[in-house]
Amino acid sequence: MNATQVPFIGTPLPGPKAQAMLDREKFWVSQNYVKDYPLVVDKAEGMVLTDMDGNRFLDFAAGIAVCATGHCHPxxxxxxxxxxxxxxxxxxxxxxxxxxxxxxxxxxxxxxxxxxxxxxxxxxxxxxxxxxxxxxxxxxxxxxxxxxxxxxxxxxxxxxxxxxxxxxxxxxxxxxxxxxxxxxxxxxxxxxxxxxxxxxxxxxxxxxxxxxxxxxxxxxxxxxxxxxxxxxxxxxxxxxxxxxxxxxxxxxxxxxxxxxxxxxxxxxxxxxxxxxxxxxxxxxxxxxxxxxxxxxxxxxxxxxxxxxxxxxxxxxxxxxxxxxxxxxxxxxxxxLEEGLMDNAAKMGDYLKGRLRALMEKHACIGEVRGLGLMLAVDLVKNRESREPDAELLEKVLHAAFEKGVAFLGCGESSVRIAPPLVVSEKESDVAVDILDQVFAEL
Ligand SMILES: Cc1ncc(COP(=O)(O)O)c(C=O)c1O
Structure with missing residues (x-):
């Protein structure tokens, strides 16, 4: 196993340690929210979440648009x-x-x-x-x-x-x-x-x-x-x-x-x-x-x-x-002032361009919208009617997780693209390529 490879999925998901923790969570913790997928994080650094079984995910959710400087910035x-x-x-x-x-x-x-x-x-x-x-x-x-x-x-x-x-x-x-x-x-x-x-x-x-x-x-x-x-x-x-x-x-x-x-x-x-x-x-x-x-x-x-x-x-x-x-x-x-804000603007434009290009291939994308690193890929049943496809969104979030990228949804049926503001072009490419694969497979 390559210790720096991200994403890296080495167990079925959830892995055994994550599953044991999820069982305890289900028993002890207020169940006020159904999670999109079973990710139990042990530690995080920059753009990378490592789960309890050593699987590594690229984080495109940032704790719901919170971890601006990346996880645990030194x-x-x-x-x-x-x-x-x-x-x-x-x-x-x-x-x-x-x-x-x-x-x-x-x-x-x-x-x-x-x-x-x-x-x-x-x-x-x-x-x-x-x-x-x-x-x-x-x-x-x-x-x-x-x-x-x-x-x-x-x-x-x-x-x-x-x-x-x-x-x-x-x-x-x-x-x-x-x-x-x-x-x-x-x-x-x-x-x-x-x-x-x-x-x-x-x-x-x-x-x-x-x-x-x-x-x-x-x-x-x-x-x-x-x-x-x-x-x-x-x-x-x-x-x-x-x-x-x-x-x-x-x-x-x-x-x-x-x-x-x-x-x-x-x-x-x-x-x-x-x-x-x-x-x-x-x-x-x-x-x-x-x-x-x-x-x-x-x-x-x-x-x-x-x-x-x-x-x-x-x-x-x-x-x-x-x-x-x-x-x-x-x-x-x-x-932020030393460069992260500029990176958000630059990477936002880059990601928007790459995501818009996916629209040529996948009819399920109705619109790509947003500003900076606050982007949404709107999923529809049909481009004409623009009818939201919430079921597809659920499947996409789960399939992306299984391939090692953590996204969340927003609105009725949008994939929310809200990574930490440290995201690089290479990490953006990996995430977009995985979305591309997921759309093709679903
Ligand atoms: C625009 C906006 N206002 C308020 C809130 C509530 O924040 P909190 O969950 O910290 O109470 C949120 C949370 O998502 C938000 O997006």
Missing amino acids: RVVAAIQKQAERLIHLCAIDFSYPQVVELAERLAALAPGDSKKRAYFANSGAEAVETALKLARLRTGRQKIVAFFGAFHGRTMGALSLTASKATQRKGYAPFLPEVHHTHYAVCYRCPVSRDPQTCNVECLDLLEKTLFKTVAPPEEIAAIVVEPVQGEGGYFVPKPEFLDRIARLAKEHGILVIADEVQSGFGRTGKMFASEHFGLEPDILVLAKGIASGMPISAVVASDELMQWRSGGHGSTFGGNPVSCEAAMATIDL
């Missing part, structure tokens, strides 16, 4: 180790330490827009979304919130009230937060309003402006419009710039805040630090998590000085702004 590990020896926890609500201040300074400088910003820290994407909602209500004195069909903002009750990606995520949990109104996102390929992405003129927002505003959600009662600049779990849909322009214009006109949820699209994944920058969007509130610390749990909300005003004690979190996570985040930002 500089991130060193930052974590160094900080873990000095101070692991203190609680930023009651005490001060430099890491929170330094990370806030860096995020404030990076956030789009000229106004002076400040940052609030939490632990997860959902918790940061909750923070943004509370801040928007508090500062506007308004209650209504607008979100989008297809959106994913998390699973806590406030965030879940905005999430409208899959019915299973909401089923059984009602009632949700009142006064949340959903409208259409620019999912041009599956547009329910206009069938032609070429002529589509973001009519999807007509529902908001011409119907919701005039019937159930008068704009002067809306606190915020919460939008993913690139829709993530919903299927990696990239809107036309006019879509976000129109949201920004409507918001400004009516004193509504724009909350950009960049939990998935942020931190270099799209080839810029934040996806908002591709569209010239300057959100009032920026929500960050996932890739921020390359795998350590931390999230952040960034807003202008003027907006980020709370009553003392009006919001907080025990673990938010953990010093070890803050150090991991600063090491991540350094690495």
